[in-house]
Amino acid sequence: MTLPLVVGADGSEASLEAVAWAAAEAVRHGVPLHVLHAAVGDHEASDVVRTAAERATAAAPAVRVSSEVVHEEAISSLVGKDRSALALVLGSRGLGGDLPGLLLGSVGLAVAARAHCPIIVVRGAAEHRDARFGSIVVGVEEGEGSDTAVEFAFREARTRHCRLVAVHAWNPRFGASPTPEVPPWYALEAHRRPPAQVLDDALRGPVERYGDTLTSRLVIDGPARQALVDAASEADLLIVGARRRQLVAGLQLGLINHALLHHAPCPVAVVPRT
Incomplete structure (x- = not known):
């Protein structure tokens, strides 16, 4: 079975940059891309995954995209995918605005510390x-x-x-x-x-x-x-x-x-x- 590249999406620009990066990476490796959104309720969840899927195909038209909305907190939902993913991809900051500047948010840090597969945090300028x-x-x-x-x-x-x-x-x-x-x-x-x-x-x-x-x-x-x-x-x-x-x-x-x-x-x- 081909393991997908799993990317977390929360609607923030940083997560969309991570989605675009992960889409190109998935095409390089010839694997599917799975977009995961953790939501407490259904409000705007479909918009988040749809926008993420659109960003993925815009960045890498050949990418095979699937999406999923899970109703639990983000850390558990992402870590729960670690044994069935080629890697987990995260943005450098989320909507929560945990820390100022360019620092990694608390969700990303917690996932990086708990996952069993490689964790990739998408940072840096476009170049x-x-x-x-x-x-x-x-x-x-x-x-x-x-x-x-x-x-x-x-x-x-x-x-x-x-x-x-x-x-x-x-x-x-x-x-x-x-x-x-x-x-x-x-x-x-x-x-x-x-x-x-x-x-x-x-x-x-x-x-x-x-x-x-x-x-x-x-x-x-x-x-x-x-x-x-x-x-x-x-x-x-x-x-x-x-x-x-x-x-x-x-x-x-x-x-x-x-x-x-x-x-x-x-x-x-x-x-x-x-």
């Missing part, structure tokens, strides 16, 4: 949403926390026929001798695994499987949040991984994930580690 840069950025962390995200990024780059930039950021002080701020085990691990080696190890398998994908490696001395935001300034999509919580359902969205969901200059995908 970032319309795939004009021909580049995807993926964040690579120490260890195996990024393995699923890297695989996702390679598949996305192949589908889009674009360049992939793998970014690993590290703090230079962690490569020095142990100090009260730097535990001995971390300093030893940094010494054994130079930053460039972290990238090489993470990319070795995917590069063999996706040999036709143009791949660049970028090692940054500095905070990961700023490194990824800067790298994504000329990208169509930013991809990061997230570990699952051990004791409760959901994902461990750390400071980096939160910062990118709120401030990334382009659409950002959070990919749960499997």
Whole structure:
């Protein structure tokens, strides 16, 4: 069975931008697009899904669109689709106006923390949403926390026929001798695994499987949040991984994930580690 791309629609302009982005993405992947609207009552619900479907077909005439209105709160309705969706797509802000500026709303943040499938928050100006840069950025962390995200990024780059930039950021002080701020085990691990080696190890398998994908490696001395935001300034999509919580359902969205969901200059995908 072909899993659809599911996009949340609430009538806001941000959600319609997400619908348009998701429609183009669905066509790229050859999958259907399912528009989901959560409504407490029937008032204007049909208008919301009709407008969303029209925006989808305007953005990608070849897209196969279905729609659904569910009578429950938005977070539960979206998370309830996570096991039957290729990914969940959300706008950067909803009608609730949770926070000022360009910050992600509370619904989007809650869905990103609870879903089992990749979550894509559509952010940024039109040039970032319309795939004009021909580049995807993926964040690579120490260890195996990024393995699923890297695989996702390679598949996305192949589908889009674009360049992939793998970014690993590290703090230079962690490569020095142990100090009260730097535990001995971390300093030893940094010494054994130079930053460039972290990238090489993470990319070795995917590069063999996706040999036709143009791949660049970028090692940054500095905070990961700023490194990824800067790298994504000329990208169509930013991809990061997230570990699952051990004791409760959901994902461990750390400071980096939160910062990118709120401030990334382009659409950002959070990919749960499997």
